Amino acid sequence: MDFIRKMGRNKLVEITTPVLITWHDGKSRLCGDFRALNNYTKADRYPEPRIPHALEKLEKSKYITKMDCMKGFHQNGAKTNSIKLLRIICHMGIYE
Numbered sequence: 001m002d003f004i005r006k007m008g009r010n011k012l013v014e015i016t017t018p019v020l021i022t023w024h025d026g027k028s029r030l031c032g033d034f035r036a037l038n039n040y041t042k043a044d045r046y047p048e049p050r051i052p053h054a055l056e057k058l059e060k061s062k063y064i065t066k067m068d069c070m071k072g073f074h075q076n077g078a079k080t081n082s083i084k085l086l087r088i089i090c091h092m093g094i095y096e
Contacts, residue, residue: 020090030095032088 017032049057058064078086087096 017088019088030088030090032086034086037085 017034019031019033021029021031023029048054083096087094089095
């Protein structure tokens with residue numbers, strides 16, 4: 001959680017997304033539902049390939065790698081003016 005920081009207690013917050021998931025083993029994970037932001041984002045110049053096309057290329061590959069994306073979202077930085085849109089709120093406070 002190097003990029004996630006807790007906000008001060010008395011900060012006025014315009015927008016947050018409240019999601020805290022607790023797994024059966026007692027571990028918790030901060031999540032956010034950011035689907036509403038999709039209406040305001042620009043289309044990617046280089047979209048991800050379609051699954052059938054990607055699988056077709058994989059079957060010809062000599063090496064295959066897998067990656068756990070559980071922490072992938074918050075491993076990428078966000079522009080300063082976008083951070084306020086990515087806030088998460090839970091019983092422990094507000095995080096951005």
